[in-house]
Amino acid sequence: xxxxxTEAKLLLIGIPVAIWTLLPIYNLFIxxxxxxxxxxxxxxxxxxxxxxxxxxxxxxxxxxxxHFWRQLGNSLVIAIAVGLLTLLVATTAAFAISRLKVRGGRxxxxxxxxxxFIPAAFLAVPMYKAMGTYGLLNNQWSLILAMxxxxxxxxxxxxxxxxxxxxxxLDEAARIDGASPLQLFRLVYLPLMxxxxxxxxxxxxxxxxxxxxxxxxxxxxxxxxxxxxxxxLFLSADDSPWELLMTTGLLYALPPAAIxxxxxxxxQSGLTAGAVKA
Amino acid sequence: MLPHIDAxxxxxxxxxxxxxxxxxxxxxxxxxxxxxxxVYPVGYGLWLARHPASYVxxxxxxxxxxxxxxxxxxxxxxxxxxMIVALLLSGFFVNTRTWIKWLSVLFILPWAVPxxxxxxxxRFMLNxxxxxxxQLIFRLTAEDGPNWLNDRWLALSMAMLVHVWxxxxxxxxxxxxxxxxxxxxxxxxxxxxxxxxxQQFRFITWPxxxxxxxxxxxxxxxxxxGDFNSVYLLTGGGPADLxxxxxxxxxxxxxxxxxxxAMATIVCAMPLVLPLVYFMMKRLSR
Numbered sequence: 001x002x003x004x005x006t007e008a009k010l011l012l013i014g015i016p017v018a019i020w021t022l023l024p025i026y027n028l029f030i031x032x033x034x035x036x037x038x039x040x041x042x043x044x045x046x047x048x049x050x051x052x053x054x055x056x057x058x059x060x061x062x063x064x065x066x067h068f069w070r071q072l073g074n075s076l077v078i079a080i081a082v083g084l085l086t087l088l089v090a091t092t093a094a095f096a097i098s099r100l101k102v103r104g105g106r107x108x109x110x111x112x113x114x115x116x117f118i119p120a121a122f123l124a125v126p127m128y129k130a131m132g133t134y135g136l137l138n139n140q141w142s143l144i145l146a147m148x149x150x151x152x153x154x155x156x157x158x159x160x161x162x163x164x165x166x167x168x169x170l171d172e173a174a175r176i177d178g179a180s181p182l183q184l185f186r187l188v189y190l191p192l193m194x195x196x197x198x199x200x201x202x203x204x205x206x207x208x209x210x211x212x213x214x215x216x217x218x219x220x221x222x223x224x225x226x227x228x229x230x231x232x233l234f235l236s237a238d239d240s241p242w243e244l245l246m247t248t249g250l251l252y253a254l255p256p257a258a259i260x261x262x263x264x265x266x267x268q269s270g271l272t273a274g275a276v277k278a
Numbered sequence: 279m280l281p282h283i284d285a286x287x288x289x290x291x292x293x294x295x296x297x298x299x300x301x302x303x304x305x306x307x308x309x310x311x312x313x314x315x316x317v318y319p320v321g322y323g324l325w326l327a328r329h330p331a332s333y334v335x336x337x338x339x340x341x342x343x344x345x346x347x348x349x350x351x352x353x354x355x356x357x358x359x360x361m362i363v364a365l366l367l368s369g370f371f372v373n374t375r376t377w378i379k380w381l382s383v384l385f386i387l388p389w390a391v392p393x394x395x396x397x398x399x400x401r402f403m404l405n406x407x408x409x410x411x412x413q414l415i416f417r418l419t420a421e422d423g424p425n426w427l428n429d430r431w432l433a434l435s436m437a438m439l440v441h442v443w444x445x446x447x448x449x450x451x452x453x454x455x456x457x458x459x460x461x462x463x464x465x466x467x468x469x470x471x472x473x474x475x476x477q478q479f480r481f482i483t484w485p486x487x488x489x490x491x492x493x494x495x496x497x498x499x500x501x502x503x504g505d506f507n508s509v510y511l512l513t514g515g516g517p518a519d520l521x522x523x524x525x526x527x528x529x530x531x532x533x534x535x536x537x538x539x540a541m542a543t544i545v546c547a548m549p550l551v552l553p554l555v556y557f558m559m560k561r562l563s564r
Contacts, residue, residue, distance in 0.1 A: 013370045014381055021385050028399040042413030089311055092304035102301025110563050115316050117555040119504025121525035125532050125540045126323030149315040181300035210392035213506045228394050249395025260390040
């Protein structure tokens with residue numbers, strides 16, 4: 001009896017949590033398989049589910065969707081570039097600070113932490129002006145570099161924490177064997193850090209793919225936009241094709257969700273470890 | 279690291295060892311990124327914000343005063359609500375059941391997917407005529423539901439709920455990790471001594487979690503100050519610019535080509551940001 005009460009209590013929490021979490025996503029999904037009329041009727045399941053919306057999106061048959069494939073490609077290229085560049089910048093910095101104990105490393109780490117604590121929307125304004133000065137506005141590099149700037153502080157911090165846990169005897173042994181710093185980096189450090197590197201790379205990639213504000217400020221040519229910003233453009237019309245907006249939105253939301261689930265194990269240990277330790 | 283040793287044996291002027299040289303080389307990429315995309319922009323931004331006239335103009339803009347109030351409300355209500363729910367929900371998710379494991383997998387979705395599709399979906403759900411919420415209200419009560427996004431306080435509350443919806447999974451995950459770090463023996467011993475659930479929470483869970491809870495709250499406050507999406511994508515600052523927060527207001531000025539005002543807005547948020555950042559820096563940089 002006591003057991004049933006416990007289970008009932010758990011369900012009483014679990015069901016509202018599930019509804020709360022899934023309702024907006026379910027709404028998104030329902031729109032994508034409904035005709036416009038059915039989508040607007042507020043039904044919980046359409047009478048005649050259809051894949052027509054996906055067909056329209058894939059064939060770019062609406063003027064809002066003229067560059068769908070190109071914009072999807074932009075999102076992908078930018079996300080991958082940010083992931084790789086962040087890895088490069090953060091891994092080398094964390095190695096120099098944590099293993100080589102470079103002079104000034106502490107200061108650089110604190111600078112990175114300080115950057116991490118600037119609210120993103122506040123940094124966006126001066127970043128936009130600076131990109132203008134550099135002549136990078138409307139160039140995808142501006143978005144890539146801005147996202148690397150935002151992603152790398154946390155990346156460095158997580159990698160430094162993970163790196164500090166590796167035994168220093170490894171470094172000493174490598175030194176005695178006459179290894180150069182680069183050999184230590186390549187042959188000892190990188191393989192041992194692999195799980196954290198995956199976590200950090202995926203973190204930066206998802207951050208860039210999901211970003212709206214910076215992409216919206218820094219890019220304006222329709223052919224250069226990421227899919228997220230293109231979705232925002234739908235709203236400028238009075239009579240927005242909501243069912244197509246939702247379909248595109250669903251397609252845009254699927255890759256990061258899939259990537260997250262594939263790398264979930266790495267992500268959770270890597271990303272929560274830092275926070276709990278704090 | 280060891281200054282006292284150097285003092286005893288003043289080392290002969292060391293030339294840069296290979297290892298130190300490589301350290302500097304490997305550190306250089308981030309230092310360049312930091313200088314070019316943080317130091318210069320921030321310095322330039324502060325330079326733009328130097329005119330007292332900007333602050334007079336801000337003080338005269340009723341939207342500014344409104345958004346200060348909105349921002350403070352957002353911090354006080356949305357974050358505390360979110361953190362308390364995250365703390366309690368983490369207690370639910372640490373139960374070992376197969377269905378709870380599956381639920382936790384789904385629960386992470388709002389955080390893992392991009393803001394724009396889901397927030398636009400919520401925006402449509404709140405549409406007074408066609409949104410699913412008002413249609414349900416009409417079916418159940420035969421009365422029209424409220425015009426959710428057309429009233430300042432209602433719209434701001436909805437923006438807060440969007441914020442909670444979006445970031446609750448992340449903080450719950452953090453709280454779950456915190457709970458799992460508490461030794462099981464403590465609960466077993468308390469159970470033997472006949473402690474109630476509440477007493478276990480009060481005397482075991484909370485003392486072990488309070489530092490994490492406080493740090494998370496502060497960190498969430500800093501990030502929430504920069505949460506542009508929850509407000510902008512849901513209400514666009516409307517109705518009549520009444521739901522702006524400082525983050526969206528800064529961007530609004532920027533889009534209106536009033537960069538001085540945008541930077542002044544951000545400078546005005548500094549009394550809020552700096553103490554929080556100081557706290558976090560003290561905590562993390564040891």
